[in-house]
Amino acid sequence: MRNFLLDPTYQDAVYLFAAVLFIVGIRMLTSPETAPRGNFLSALAMLLAVGITLASGRIADFRWIALGVAVGAAIGILASQLVKMTAMPQMVALYNGLGGAASALVAVSEFLRQPGALDYFLTTVIMLSLFVGAVTLTGSLVAFAKLQELISGKPVAFPLQHPLNLVFLVAAVICGVLVVLDAEQLRLFAAVAALALVLGVLVVIPIGGADMPVVIALLNSYSGVAVSFTGFVLTNNVLIITGALVGASGLFLTNEMCKAMNRSIWNVLFGGFGLTESGAPAAGVAEIPGGGAVKPYTIEDAVTVLENSDSVIFVPGYGMAAARAQHQVRELGDALEQRGLDVKYAIHPVAGRMPGHMNVLLAEANVSYDLLKDMDEINKDFKMTDVALVIGANDVVNPAAHEDASSPIYGMPVLNAEQARTVMVLKRSMNPGFAGIENMLFYRDNTMMLFGDARSTLSKLVDSLSQD
């Protein structure tokens, strides 16, 4: 019997089936109920695509593959079980980088295998795959280092930054074109790789910690684009299709994040947001016009207000992730629900360090997902709510976004926390948020500031509420 696995037509049919499974899998992510099955289908599609490649007769020696898969799987399994949910942004950043690295390495190996035998088109897509993959790799590593706080999350700016990047980019394009014209130019090929690796670092280093959701989404998109180029290199449609899906997903999320910050992608990438005119980060507390003062309150004050309330909306921000306080938030939510209060959670699209970050943390803490409300859904509810409980969020509840036309964040869609009867703000200190913008919410008459570590403040609130 003829081995149909060796027939390219059958192989293509399997690749097509895998592509369909990928699409169906992503489609099932539209609801939390079907999402785990969707993820399983997507993994199945991956298994099929890699499996048919292994069985295609193009593999002469399986030993090295087995070694690579064993090492990679061991790392992947360990990492996936050990990573804390608060560390998801850096994990995703790292995986973006690995995806980029894999694409770039495949491009290099395809190039070295047959430099003389490649036509213009194949050399061009190899160069593009190498370039995008390498930028994704080092860009993601910098994002990872910033999120893991191995390096400062503050934007790094230096003179002639953007002209320098442009010079590197132009140099890479010139080298790339020369390689396409003469594929024997190994040194120029290496130069493109080196320039791309450096560019990856340079384009992410000026971007501040609070803008990381955009950067991760964009790098996600790049890793998809690199895969699509690899698909052209290998003339394999399943790579082109999946690359396009990932690329589209990353671009969509990038756009969502930018909309939620009322900024253009160019402003995020080149703006160095969070820096003042002098280039230094804004620091300290600004003088408050009108002589308003921050009023610190005690736990007892807060308990009294909560005891006399009927409804609470939690507003989590990056501070909740930093203090790993999601479990204490849920405990307080439970305690309030037991007292008969109506409890909801308001999630701003850019709260945290990646899209959907707050939802994952609260889901981890066992908050029922139907209580997690998007900004558009919940914003009308604040004015009918007794207490808005802000935990480590700042810019996303800054009323200046719709009141003060001179504010840098004017026009950004924010949560209307200030409309609640009482606003409780759990905050470490009076340091301004990442954007370095003063938040007048903290000075309002209906605002109660509860200073200290969010985790211990929440625990004390839970204890006091369950005592009586």
Place this chain on the structure above:
Amino acid sequence: MVSVYLMGFYVLVLAMFVGFEIISKVPPMLHTPLMSGTNAISGISLVGAVVAAGKGEGALAIGLGVAAVICGTVNVVGGYLVTNRMLRMFRRK
């Protein structure tokens, strides 16, 4: 041969439209799992990596291939498992 390349662009453009269409329907609540799930998918370069590592054509090619296989496998295996771990946390009470 040009027609094969051009077909690739047809596939790319159509897949991007499909991508935007299905991804815009994913609720913001699931944007992190969406990201880590699509992230795992981008490890599909593994398909090219196993061919590079399995051809047995010289130490350099094999070395690059194995490095690519490791990166791709970590991306795929870690990506799917962590996405699964996250998605199982979303429960309605």
